[in-house]
Amino acid sequence: MNVIDTAIPDVKIIEPQVFGDDRGFFLESFNQTKFNAAVGRDVAFVQDNHSRSQCGVLRGLHYQIQQPQGKLVRxxxxxxxxVAVDLRKSSPTFGHWVGVTLSADNKRQLWVPEGFAHGFLVTxxxxxxxxxxxxxWxxxxxxxxxxxxxxLAINWPDADVSELLVSGKDAAAQHFASADYFD
Structure with a gap:
């Protein structure tokens, strides 16, 4: 696998090695040993989630102030x-964000460590x-x-804001200035 650093050093893009031919493809979507080496620490996952959303759905920016969740997303x-937003007050990238396009075609994954808010827009x-x-959870x-x-001024892809589908809870979320942060 190929590990790509982002502007926030703890957030990593992971590209699996894909073996393909006219029949289709094969990839190893997760390997504990390789993943731990890629992020530089031992990580244990306890839950897998799967969501389906239509075009224009924007989910986030979510986090848990206690029992924080690191997320490996694809x-x-x-x-x-x-998008991942650094909420760690002690971090030199506190308040910064990273945005990455993830797709079935590029097969990229994003590692969002604990201490970050996370969200995505379906394009x-x-x-x-x-x-x-x-x-x-x-x-x-x-x-x-x-x-x-x-x-935060996240540069979301061009989208008609009137057509974004945002839950009531997400629309009423806190502003960054009044949010709860991590130490």
Missing amino acids: VVAGEVFD SDHAEFLYKTTDF APQYERGIVWNDAT
Whole structure:
């Protein structure tokens, strides 16, 4: 596999080695030993999730202030613009974000460590999104930052804002300035 550093050193793009021919393809989607070497620490995943969303759905920016979740995310159908925002006050990249296109075609994965908010925008007709997490979902600790926060100024792909599909909870999320952060 190929590991690509992003502008935030702890967030990694992972490209699996793909073996393909006229019959289709094969790839190793996860290998614990290789993954730990890629991110430079031992990571244990406890939960796998799968979502399907239509074009224009924007999910996020989500995080858990306690029981924080590291996420290894990928798309197996369609395409999304995936975003990670550093919420670690002690980090030199605190308040910075990274955005990456993940698709069934490019087969890339994104490692979003604990201490980050995460979200994505579906840019294809639909997308199926898979992710592993390092801790269990804990709704009592769930937090959100509004997707269009002016301080973060995330450069989402061109989209008709009136046609974005955002949940009521995500639309009412906190602004970055008043969000809960990690130490």
